[in-house]
Structures are given as structure tokens and as C-alpha cells.
Amino acid sequence: MNFKRILTVLLLGALLMSFAACTGEPEVTETEPVTEPVTETETETETETETETETETETVPEDTTPETVYAGMDSGIVRDGTPKKYFCLCFDDATQQDLKIIEMCKKYNYYDVTFFISTGLYGVDWTSGVGVSHVRFTKKEVESGIYDGFDLAVHTLNHLPLDQYQNNVKKVTNEIEKDAKNIYKLTGIYPVVMAWPGGDPNVTRQLMKIAYENTSIRLGRGTKSTHKFDLPTEFLWLEPTAEISEATLFSDFQKFLDAECTEDMLFFCWGHGYELDIYNSYDKLEKFIKMVAEAEGIERVTVSEFYQLFKDEIPAVILDNE
Numbered sequence: 442m443n444f445k446r447i448l449t450v451l452l453l454g455a456l457l458m459s460f461a462a463c464t465g466e467p468e469v470t471e472t473e474p475v476t477e478p479v480t481e482t483e484t485e486t487e488t489e490t491e492t493e494t495e496t497e498t499e500t501v502p503e504d505t506t507p508e509t510v511y512a513g514m515d516s517g518i519v520r521d522g523t524p525k526k527y528f529c530l531c532f533d534d535a536t537q538q539d540l541k542i543i544e545m546c547k548k549y550n551y552y553d554v555t556f557f558i559s560t561g562l563y564g565v566d567w568t569s570g571v572g573v574s575h576v577r578f579t580k581k582e583v584e585s586g587i588y589d590g591f592d593l594a595v596h597t598l599n600h601l602p603l604d605q606y607q608n609n610v611k612k613v614t615n616e617i618e619k620d621a622k623n624i625y626k627l628t629g630i631y632p633v634v635m636a637w638p639g640g641d642p643n644v645t646r647q648l649m650k651i652a653y654e655n656t657s658i659r660l661g662r663g664t665k666s667t668h669k670f671d672l673p674t675e676f677l678w679l680e681p682t683a684e685i686s687e688a689t690l691f692s693d694f695q696k697f698l699d700a701e702c703t704e705d706m707l708f709f710c711w712g713h714g715y716e717l718d719i720y721n722s723y724d725k726l727e728k729f730i731k732m733v734a735e736a737e738g739i740e741r742v743t744v745s746e747f748y749q750l751f752k753d754e755i756p757a758v759i760l761d762n763e
């Protein structure tokens with residue numbers, strides 16, 4: 442590592458720490474730059490007509506049939522009234538570090554992992570804004586089957602914080618649903634969950650409502666760690682338990698394992714592949730993945746599977762909760 446690289450990493454670390462100190466947020470939040478050029482213009486015309494009429498609460502996306510397979514339907518888990526400890530693990534952005542994560546997961550035969558991708562940003566390089574390698578897979582690389590066997594879900598087409606669209610229904614819908622359709626074309630499985638781009642500061646109740654009324658997405662993950670194991674009260678506002686770079690990751694997980702299970706519990710863990718380069722934490726993540734994969738007494742589920750298991754009990758959004 443040369444001096445400039447060390448300085449960059451130190452500066453980035455200091456910035457993240459000072460941010461964490463000020464706000465109580467996790468050390469790493471969505472740090473991607475939001476001013477990168479995007480190609481949203483190509484996508485705006487496609488939904489001109491469809492979004493006008495898509496106001497039914499149970500939206501049926503176009504290009505689907507009654508036989509359309511939706512993500513997460515085949516968890517193999519039966520909810521028989523016995524309380525369980527559910528565990529979700531997911532990674533955002535589809536950068537090339539995901540290859541290492543996938544390798545680790547395969548090593549421990551752990552496929553219940555969700556990757557949130559932005560199909561409008563294939564091959565885009567944000568390294569200069571992030572300070573460590575932040576290169577997304579190309580379309581060809583993703584089509585080659587990198588994520589086969591894992592859960593692919595929506596991180597919106599261009600990853601712009603959706604509040605930038607000022608509640609323009611067509612634009613917000615397009616950002617979410619076009620990404621879902623692209624994933625469907627890729628995998629033959631229609632996504633039902635997403636990670637909000639940019640994290641919590643950019644999510645509003647109006648955006649949740651737009652997503653609910655106009656897209657197939659029924660769960661949206663935020664970025665602020667709760668360090669708790671409660672189930673969400675609204676799926677479109679799901680705050681995670683922990684982030685992979687937090688110092689408390691292992692102790693939080695141990696608490697989860699040790700907790701008495703008198704009602705359903707959830708440990709929801711998220712992160713980005715590029716954090717592994719920021720913190721040189723590949724070994725730490727592998728140790729965590731091994732611990733989770735080998736843990737007894739928990740149900741490892743993808744985010745989509747978690748949604749499907751609880752969709753009849755947890756509302757996507759409480760519409761009068763304004």
C-alpha cells in the first residue's frame with residue numbers, strides 16, 4: 442500500500458468515525474457519491490403510460506403471467522407456530538468485491554444471501570469518489586452467472602437517492618420497477634424486495650407510498666442499525682440489526698444466539714463488498730460467515746424469503762401512518 446493510498450484510507454476512516462460520533466449512525470452508511478453522472482434519460486420514456494394506471498395495491502408487473510415466479514417462495518420453511526430466530530445477510534451495490542463474498546459463502550455452503558444490484562450502472566467505476574476500488578460488475582459479468590444460486594434484488598436502476606425525484610411518481614416507479622424487470626429478465630425470478638439507495642436520510646413516507654402503490658416491491662431496507670432482534674412493523678421501512686463493519690457485529694450475533702426465543706426474532710445484517718477493502722476485513726467477514734453458516738438454532742433466509750414468510754402478518758406500509 443503506497444502512502445497516498447494509506448492517507449486516503451485514513452482520511453476516509455476519520456470521516457466515517459466523526460460522522461458516527463456525531464450521529465450515532467453505524468460506522469459505515471451509504472457512502473457512495475450521489476453526484477456521479479447517470480443515464481436516467483434512457484429510462485424515463487418507458488413507463489410514461491404504465492404508471493398512470495398502476496395504482497392498484499396489488500400491482501401486477503407487465504411482462505409477467507400468472508405463472509411468474511416471485512423471489513423467496515421456496516424457503517422450505519414452514520411456520521408452524523413455533524417461534525424461530527431468522528437471520529438475513531445482504532450486500533449492496535454489486536461491486537467486484539462480491540466475488541470474494543460469494544466465494545466465502547460457497548465455501549460454507551451458505552446460499553441464503555441477498556445481493557442488491559442497480560442494473561442501470563453495470564460496469565460503472567466510483568473508485569475516485571469512494572477511495573477504494575468501487576467497480577460494479579458489467580452486464581456480461583452478471584449474465585455469466587456470478588450470482589447464480591443467490592437472491593438478487595433491487596437497489597434501483599441508477600442508485601440515486603429517490604427523494605431527488607421530488608415525489609415524481611413516474612420517475613420513482615421507473616427507478617424501482619425497471620430494475621426489478623431487468624433482474625427478472627436476467628434470472629426468471631421477479632424481485633419483491635429492495636434496499637433504499639442512499640440510505641435512511643433519503644427515505645420518506647411519500648416514497649414508501651409511491652413504491653407500494655406503483656411497484657412490485659414490498660420490502661425496503663434502510664441503513665441504521667437497531668442492534669435489536671424485533672421484526673419490522675412495516676416492511677418498506679425495515680431497519681437492519683447490524684452492519685458488517687461494526688465493532689459489535691460478533692457480540693450482537695452472540696446475543697442473538699444466546700437469547701431465549703419466545704417469539705419470532707430477526708437478525709438482519711447488511712454491508713457492502715467495498716468495505717472489505719476499506720477496513721481490510723476479508724478475514725473478519727469470512728469468520729462471521731462461517732459462524733452464521735454453522736450456527737444451530739437459527740433459520741438462514743434470504744431477504745425475499747423473509748418477506749414471503751411474513752407477508753400476511755407484516756404490512757408493507759401503514760398508509761395512515763403519516
Ligand SMILES: [Zn+2]
Nearest residue numbers: 533534638639
Ligand atoms: Zn448502495
